[in-house]
Amino acid sequence: MKKTTATLTVQEKIRLLTGKDFWHTDDLDGKIPNITMSDGPVGLRTERTGEDGKTFTIPAVAYPSIQALANTWNPECARVMGECLADDCRDRGVELLLAPGVNIKRHPLNGRNFEYFSEDPQLAGTLAKAYVEGVQDSGIGVCLKHFCCNNLEYDRLHQTSDVDERTLRELYYRPFEIVCEAKPVSVMCSYNRINGEYAAEYRKGFDFLRDECGFDGAVVSDWGAVRDRTASVKAGLDLEMPHGEAGMEKLARDLQEGSVTEGELDVCVGRVLQLVQRLKEMGKGKENRRSEAERAAAARGIAEEGIVLLKNNGVLPLEKGASLSVNGIYAKPDQTDYLSGGGSAAVRWLENTADLPAALTARGFSCAYEPAFGVSVVHSFKQNARTAVLNAAKSDVNIVCVGTGGRVEFEEGDRLTMRLPEVQERVILDSAACNPNTVVIVFAGAAVDMSAWEDSVAAILYAGFPGMGGAEALADILTGKVNPSGKLSETFPLDLEDVPAAGTYRRAGVTRYQEGLDVGYRYFDTYDVPVLYPFGHGLSYSEFFYRDLRLSLEDGRVVAEYVVENVSERDGREVSQVYVGEDVPLVYRPKKELKGFSKDLIKAGKCVKVRVGLDFRAFAHWNAARDTWTVTDGVYTVSVGASAEDIRLTAKLRIEDGKFVL
Secondary structure: OOOOHHHOOHHHHHHHOEEOOOOEEOOOOOOOOOOEEEEOEOEOEOEEEOOOOOEEEOOEOOOOOHHHHHOOOOHHHHHHHHHHHHHHHHHOOOOEEEOOEOOOOOOOOOOOHHHOOOOOHHHHHHHHHHHHHHHHOOOOEEEEEEEOOOOOOOOOOOOEEEOOHHHHHHHHOHHHHHHHHHOOOEEEEOOOEEOOEEHHHOHHHHHHHHHHOOOOOEEEOOOOOOOOHHHHHHHOOOEEOOOOHHHHHHHHHHHHHOOOOHHHHHHHHHHHHHHHHHHHHHHOOOOOOOOHHHHHHHHHHHHHHHOEEEEEOOOOOOOOOOEEEEEOHHHOOOOHHHHOOEOOOOOOEOOOOOOHHHHHHHOOOEEEEEOOOOOOOOOOOOOOHHHHHHHHHHOOEEEEEEEOOOOOOEOOEOOOOOEOOHHHHHHHHHHHHHOOOEEEEEEOOOOOEOOOOHHHOOEEEEOOOOOOOHHHHHHHHHHOOOOOOOOOOOOEEOOHHHOHHHHOOEEOOEEEOOOOOOOOHHHHHHOOOOEEEOOOOOEOOOOEEEEEEEEEEEOOEEEEEEEEEEOOOOOEEEEEEEEEEEOOOOOOOOOOEEEEEEEEEEOOOOEEEEEEEEOHHHHOEEEOOOOEEEOOOEEEEEEEEOOOOOEEEEEEEEEEOOEEEO
């Protein structure tokens, strides 16, 4: 029997608006079902309590980080990962997955950038939507997070993100708006304040989700994010997590005093009841799509598409029979947190499968391995760096594995620098001086400053945090079995000082988003600021030629149609990107903005015809004077490129009296 607010006492209603404990909603002493939640954007962090009373985490399949998933630029990869996570949830009795996060990568030092998709809202929203569809179509609910403007971990419990309305609409709200098309069952509020209002009390934002985005689920607090339970109820936050005795007492007291009404409670209670009922219905009759082994194989496949070849002078793929030196503890770490971020997104791997030397040896290459440096808070030398350099000098190709990991990138803290630790840079430089065929593999969850060594090496692979299948995926790419197809979902600047957000006003309690729309490539592109590697960049062992861009009108939208040809002898996947810019805008607009993309498998010597639709919103800006989306009459340029910098094709169109003119 479905329960309604009318069947509950006032005390039961108050109980239902907070968690029963850390991971469950209240079942009201068996009167209603409860639901079980778990962290796990890239693998479940399911906690249990043993007979000794101690908490432990159940091992799980470790998928590539969200940032590495975004580097695939492939919605199908996102959907598959969602399906796999749903199977993991079902195996462990979890009904609500606390994921994914779609916060914009405003600042490269944000400690949780590895949990987020992109600096671009179109890419972030599109991939997150596919991820949510994969989870929820498989019978498990998601909790989309963190709403909103949680873009640094610094003072996150108290600071206010001061953002103008247009920037909110065009950048920080936009990915949530796109994902709401997939009907997520819940959204999680962030800890911070937005323009002075705590996220748990941000009624204006909740109204935006419900009234404009069609969100019909429950709003859940981040754990401990509620300061004033009455204020959050009146704003529209439905469920406080975890259990909050103080919040319950305050609601009871304020209800008696008349500062909150039972009718206001009923609105939130109704949505919590709906969440429980919806999740129970979603799960009925659903069975796993994949075995655990098949999920691990899927994780490896996603890693293959998310690894980015940043630089290659021809040393890759490796020639058969080449002797290799593999240096750096990230090639064969004894702890998996070296290859993943820390905090609520951390995963206890089913098994430590990170062994690149073994994977290369299994493919017929002779490998000399030396850890070269240790991984600790100070990243000091613990191993024999001289041996690493000697091995490099004796080998045909030298591979150096460097990175950050969960001790550098984690929830509740930001990175101190974009640079790698000095000991890692020294191993790169010293070994490259002895062997010009040096390949660097970077394991990190965000942009890395490579200025000290980028010019000294022959090739660079950005692995991100690739999960359990990372070593095998890398070995296949290095040896040419797999053709790399990942592209960067964020800009790699030359220096932190080049990033506008790095120089904006920030003190305890206040962060001003002075850069406005100038986030990521929008800034670097508009102001012609050089970067190390641009947004959307990624090389292949294939070569692609773009031609024949044509714009047409179909059902009130513009369709960009163009041909991408593989002019090499190797099959490959290419991510083509479609940008739109207004030539002579009436208000400030970035030079161009991503509005669509396509990832296509193109056989050697063959071509594909790509079609990308551009609707009204692709040409619109938020009109702050009228509080609405507006498309101004004028001339617009549609650009198609291999990256934000590498534009291959352009075409122009006009908008007159609000209509497209080609």
